[in-house]
Amino acid sequence: MALGEGSLLAATAPAPKEWTPFQNSCDLCAPSFSVPSWRFLGRGGSGVVYAATCEGGDQPFVVKISSAQSWRQVALEFDVIQRLSSAKVPNIETPIRLLDASPSGSKVVAAVYYPEANGNLTGSLFDTMDPSIKARAAKAIGETVGAMLCEGIVCVDLQFLLDTDSGRLLVIDLTESLVLSHQPTAIDLSFVQSFLLESRSLIPDSLFPAAQQAAQMEFSRRFPKASRNYLESPEMSDVLLSSEWEFETR
Known part of the structure; x- marks a missing residue:
């Protein structure tokens, strides 16, 4: 999906240097589904990573949300992962979508992947x-x-x-x-x-x-x-x- 298309989960007021996802309509699975809970996984130089599962589905997915400064970096990483996934390179995350998650006045993107690694x-x-x-x-x-x-x-x-x-x-x-x-x-x-x-x-x-x-x-x-x-x-x-x-x- 091209940047700017679709809608990601709305964002609350920004926390310092990041946008925190909030329960809202989710078009990752179906418009009627919602994401009731988010689990923080980690933070890196290019963004904050969360895990979530759509209501009504068991498949977890991972969302990396960029900062206003790192959105190009997150978008380019998504493009790389798409290329590798298309070439069937083993042990690579499966890309789902790249979405515009911008609150007014700032450019923020979210890259969505699955599956989340589980276990120990x-x-x-x-x-x-x-x-x-x-x-x-x-x-x-x-x-x-x-x-x-x-x-x-x-x-x-x-x-x-x-x-x-x-x-x-x-x-x-x-x-x-x-x-x-x-x-x-x-x-x-x-x-x-x-x-x-x-x-x-x-x-x-x-x-x-x-x-x-x-x-x-x-x-x-x-x-x-x-x-x-x-x-x-x-x-x-x-x-x-x-x-x-x-x-x-x-």
């Missing part, structure tokens, strides 16, 4: 947990890294949530992302290098071989169809070769 959550594979869950999560990170690189989108601050009960892993923040050019620029190369370093740092050494294998399999599955010229450029090859990740482009 962690953002680190270095925490104590079932070894089989940890191994599965490392492979999931590898799959996402390989797929994102091949689809031409990288993120310099990759973050995830892992449900340590089910093993479900979900990338939760793609604010610092870049869509790569067909002819890589210095900025592209820098972002790719940071993306590979950052994603590698998320995985314990003992689990990296399995993550690497999963990344290469996902990359190889997509690469013949991608025809991404930037991956075959000498400059990009140098960046890939300097990383612990290994991606075969020939």
Whole structure:
């Protein structure tokens, strides 16, 4: 949905640096549904995140509401997630809508996603947990890294949530992302290098071989169809070769 279309839940008077959602008509599911309760999940540089469930439905969703200063950032992140979701990149939030949530005089947008991660959550594979869950999560990170690189989108601050009960892993923040050019620029190369370093740092050494294998399999599955010229450029090859990740482009 384009910016300015539709209506989000009305906002109350603004709290400092944020807009707090308030019970109102909700067009996420149906005009007659309402969102009776909101649960605060967290706050970051680009907005405030809430979880809610529409009345009459069991499917939870997540709403990220921008500040007046960060609405472009939230809108661009939504566009990135739409691209990744359309390309069926694994472990990415499912985008629902991008809505105009502006009170008078300010531009505010809300990006709506589902599902919300449930259960016992962690953002680190270095925490104590079932070894089989940890191994599965490392492979999931590898799959996402390989797929994102091949689809031409990288993120310099990759973050995830892992449900340590089910093993479900979900990338939760793609604010610092870049869509790569067909002819890589210095900025592209820098972002790719940071993306590979950052994603590698998320995985314990003992689990990296399995993550690497999963990344290469996902990359190889997509690469013949991608025809991404930037991956075959000498400059990009140098960046890939300097990383612990290994991606075969020939």
